[in-house]
Amino acid sequence: MSVVPRVISIEDDFGIFKLIQMTLKPLGIELYHAPSGSRALEMTNSLNPDLLLLDLALPDVYGWELLAKIRKGENRLKGVVVLSARVDMPTPQMADERHVNVCMSKPFIPSELRDRVSFLLGLT
16 A cells, blocks of 8 residues: 655645645645644644645745754655745755755746656656
8 A cells, every 4th residue: 555645835825825736636645734834843743744845935934944943853855845936046056955856936837846746756
């Protein structure tokens, strides 16, 4: 029996989360919504996700700080996808230093997000 991959979307805009949810539904994954950094930390510790979709501009913490806290814990992360409208998107070197697999700006192309998540989770 195969394990269904768990993904946490750390996104404070519920409308964007709904778009992410519709985009990734065909993959058959367990998708969870964390609208804040504090909620994301709780969920990461309890759910042990395979993948994070990370917005950098969160209401209670900057996305990079949150990712550093998550990385300190024990987890099985296969990847991190940064999805952000911020103009200070990471350079390839910054992304590499933070072990980020994919950086995408908002608005994103749904099929591109689906393809990248599928690849990172080993579904393709």
